[in-house]
Amino acid sequence: MLTFPNIDPVAIxxxxxKIHWYGLMYLVGIGGAWWLASRRLQRFDASWTxxxxxxxxxxxxMGIILGGRLGYVLFYDLAAYIDNPLLVLRIWEGGMSFHGGFLGVMLAVWLFGRKHNKSLFELLDFIAPLVPxxxxxxxxxxxxxxxxxxKATDVSWAMVFPTDPEQLARHPSQLYQFALEGVxxxxxxxxxxxxxxxxMAVSGMFALFYGIFRFIVEFVRVPDAQLGYLAFDWLTMGQVLCIPMILGGIxxxxFAYKRQEVAQQ
Known part of the structure; x- marks a missing residue:
């Protein structure tokens, strides 16, 4: 069993x-994607400054932050936020939904594209490789x-998390997701x-593989306590939300390759 490093969530x-590591990770993600986007900018559109x-x-x-937070509220814990709407502002405590952020980004990209004469999928294809x-x-x-x-496990790399009231050795599912969804x-x-x-092909690849990776990890990740399993003692909300991503990605x-074949005829 590995020892959890027990890093203080407050970085500074x-x-x-108080500046939390969770918030800094958003800056790292957005900043890193921004840097790589600037490297690919001329290849995407030489007219962009x-x-x-x-x-x-x-x-x-804005699409990530607003969509991610609202998605978590709607998909995972609506009752709690109805009881205390101010909880929506406490982003540093976690509670962000990838699927909500995904929808938020799609909306933001669509609106931006209308302003700059770019289609939704032109822009999504550009940013998809940066999202991981x-x-x-x-x-x-x-x-x-x-x-x-x-979930609790006896694998040699299991960890006991300080936030776990049962203090059981568990799968470090966050690191699994880092390895799959990130790397x-x-x-x-x-x-x-x-x-x-x-x-559309790059966007499809993103949706397909993210959906597959997330669906797999959900088998060893404990579902949100307020939801539990939705069916069959294993189906989680995360898996339900990934099914349309997988099908949509395929x-x-x-469609992208068939349209290309027709255009080349």
């Missing part, structure tokens, strides 16, 4: 001001917060985009 404390990219990153960041940076950083934030841990997904998309791909890839 300046009197009443750094200011255009900065505006785009701001819109995407933020996903991986976010999972490290979950690990530092000792939240979203996995593996980044490598897959980065290699896939080394060659030009038809519009559909986008097939």
């Amino acid at each position: 404390a300046l009197g009443p001001l 750094k200011d255009t990219l900065s505006d785009f990153v701001f819109w995407v960041a 940076i933020g996903l991986g950083a976010g999972r490290i934030g979950n690990f530092i917060n000792a939240e979203l841990w996995g 593996a997904l980044f490598v897959i998309l980065w290699l896939y985009t080394r060659k030009p791909r038809p519009t 559909g986008l890839i097939i």
Whole structure:
């Protein structure tokens, strides 16, 4: 069994001001994606300036934060937030939904695209390979917060999390998600985009592999206490939300290549 590092969730404390590692991970994710986007900017659209990219990153960041928080409220714990609406503001305590952030980003990208004469999928294909940076950083934030841990297990790399009232050795599912949603997904998309791909294909690859990776990890991750399992003593909300992503990803890839074949005829 491995020892949990028990890092203080507060990275910097300046009197009443506290900067949490979880919040810093968002800055790392957005900053890293921004840097890589600037490296790929000329390849994407030579007419875009750094200011255009900065505006785009701001819109995407707002989509992540607002969509992620509202998604968590709607999908995972609506009753608690109805009882105490101010909980919505306490982002530093966690409680962000990837699927909500995903929808928030799609909306932000669509609105930005209308303003700059870019289609939704042109922009989504551009940012999809960059998203795993933020996903991986976010999972490290979950690990530092000792939240979203996995089921009890006897594997040699199990950990006892200080936030676990039962103090059982558990799967470090946050690190599994870091490895799959962060590292593996980044490598897959980065290699896939080394060659030009038809519009929608990159977005489809992102949706497909994120959905698969998340669906798999949910088997060893403890579901949110307020929801539990939705069916069959194993189906979680995360898995339910991943099913349309997997199917949609497959559909986008097939449609993208079929449309390319028709265009080339």
